[in-house]
Amino acid sequence: MADESDLFKGAMGALGDVKPLPREKQQASLKKAVDSNLNLRARREAATAQTARELNPLGGEFVDPVDPRDPIEFKRDGVQNGVYRNLRLGKYQVDARLDLHNHTVEMARSVLYQFVRDCMEADVRCALVTHGKGEGRKQPAVLKSCLNAWLPQLSEVLAFHSAQKQHGGLGATYILLRKSERKRQQNWEQHSRRL
Template identity: 50%
Template sequence: MTTRDERLSFLEEMQDVRRIRKPNKADVKAPKELTPGHLERQRAAVDQPLVDRNPLTADIVEPLTAHDVLSWQRPGVQHGVFKKLRLGQYPIEARLDLHRMTVEQARREVFGFVKDCVRYGLRTVIVLHGKGERNPDGIAQLKSYLAKWLPELDDVLAFHSAQKHHGGTGAAYVMVRKGDLDKQRNREIHGRR
């Protein structure tokens, strides 16, 4: 509740204030003429097409079925480490679901996902690719491509079809290499340079 003196003081302070007559709207019309900068950006976009840095190929792959087991390891991965991966004994730190994606969408997602895993220090992840059981030809298309793509990525050390409770042959455990930051931390902890 304001007092009479406060009200009078307010009105006295506001006596010189005048209403703005222009409408309170921004002018959002696009300029009709092209600026030199705009023309240069257009020319550069045409001259320099977008470079796809994704190494994953979308060529013809060996068709896999719903019950085919995915299994691969890079040379140097210890037998015991691969066995623990195969048995689902490592904690799953992230997951990527490829269901309902096209091959091209899945290609981009897998590439970005593995890069993110390295960046954030995630070592064991799962990719849900589906079994393809509903496909009339019985081919698990995304599974077939995933089996080709993962070995193409240097950051992938190994992968194996998941245990039944994690999706079975419709999913794959993926072991990702350590990022440079994690390698440095290990050197500091264990005293090696």
């Protein structure tokens, strides 16, 4: 039985114009480019940024500014008006709270995304996020404006509205979250037993 390298050499020789490289050119140069550290760092930063976008879908570098004295509100199609009214009036029990005071925009983005995920894991239906009004600042209501832009991007958020005075007023927001799959299954089993 012929060796595979001999078969290969025979096939290449049969083509006629194929010649082996001289021995000194058979080795590739493994010298690193002078700017390889810069390239490596740039590739790492790009990969980290891409991973961060994949892990946290909250985007929007530019958000529409909200006046510190204006309420923020949002309701997805399918949310009943009575449910939304109860949220707006603060009638639901707040099961989780997040305070974003003293957070940068990037920190707030990350913390908010993780907070919503944690709420879903813990079957929280109504949460309160305190962000402040941002009055008297060079750029007023930055976090409030960001929340107004970010929350509709999360499919888990069914609705949100600025809080009642006793919960922080215009410096806080109620968030209504969808039921987790576990809660949906429990409700289905509970209601199917009645029938």
